[in-house]
Amino acid sequence: MSKGFADFLIVSARLLDREIERELEGVEMPLFKEEFYEWLKTQENLSEGSIVNYKRWLENADELIYVNGKDFYTLFKKSFYECDYATCDELIRWYDGLLTEEIEQAKKKIFDETPEAISNWRSAFRKHADFLSLCMANAIDEAKKMNERIQKSRESASTLFLENRFFGWLISPDNLNKVVPDTAESYVSLIKSVNKKLFCKTGYDILAMLPVFIKARNTAKINEMFDALDGKLTERIKEMNETEMSLRQLENSRSALRRYSEFIKSLTVTE
Structure with missing residues (x-):
């Protein structure tokens, strides 16, 4: 068995493990998929073709970025529902940084993918990150309103x-x-x-x-x-x-x- 093929099998096995973990945890890729795609439709200067490209680019980035034992989407969902938004922000910066590193590696011709291609993938992720940041802002606002309602109800x-x-x-x-x-x-x-x-x-x-x-x-x-x-x-x-x-x-x-x-x-x- 060639080293290249062996490496392919190892990566494939790890990606399968990640998909199983996501399935067990109920994690979508991208997170809040339907809501995200509907949100994209409301963005100015974003054609239907661009939205289709964003979907594909996010999938490409997901296949490229794999850190054993640390899956962005699983960790982000967990932190989001625990209202740990500081960790959510850190995860976004971490994943964005990994994509930036891949662009630099591609410039050195280490990978088959071009820097332009990976840059597109990063653009798609950043658009998704904008949506996730909006979700966090809405969640914080809802939590504030809920706390106000709780306070008023307790006074009553x-x-x-x-x-x-x-x-x-x-x-x-x-x-x-x-x-x-x-x-x-x-x-x-x-x-x-x-x-x-x-x-x-x-x-x-x-x-x-x-x-x-x-x-x-x-x-x-x-x-x-x-x-x-x-x-x-x-x-x-x-x-x-x-x-x-x-x-x-x-x-x-x-x-x-x-x-x-x-x-x-x-x-x-x-x-």
Whole structure:
């Protein structure tokens, strides 16, 4: 077997390993493929023929640039979804640098490809990098808006709908499952706490919808809401997920929320 053919087999095997890894990780090449191609169509002075060329040039660059154990597209996707945008920027510069090195090598006639050809591939990558940078900017903006929504929802969650009335219902002698005042206070506190720490992470104070549902006597929506919140807590407990609260706090919060659900549902019957 000739050395050239042996080298070809080695490279082919490594590229196959990379494709398998991408398939397992759900990594596209280029990343966000459909969105990227649609974005290209919106760019000025970019013909349909140029878009076709960009697709081909990105594929050519991908075949040329292979660093064992370090795949740009896999690493970028991981960093992007971890919101590690600094690493994303570093990866773009790293990959761009590899293509620039290949251009310099081509000038020395080390490879069959011409410097002009590889330069085209780098141009295609840089266009994709522009799109990826836009994706990062949009993600940062969305994260900022989400944080603002979460903050507002948590401010809203500092109060509990019909809090005093719920407290009175819990300790009422007429309540077959009445509790002592200290327990009633802890129930109110637990509901507020789990709402702020867990439920409001969606960006909405879900419990704030209760006045609307009660006024409309929409028992279906009330049941749906409490079932969803109970399910969320049960899921956290089963997974032993203590990201927001300890397991004991989650279990106690679920008990408190179930009593609050019982109280709210009684209003749709009596009022």
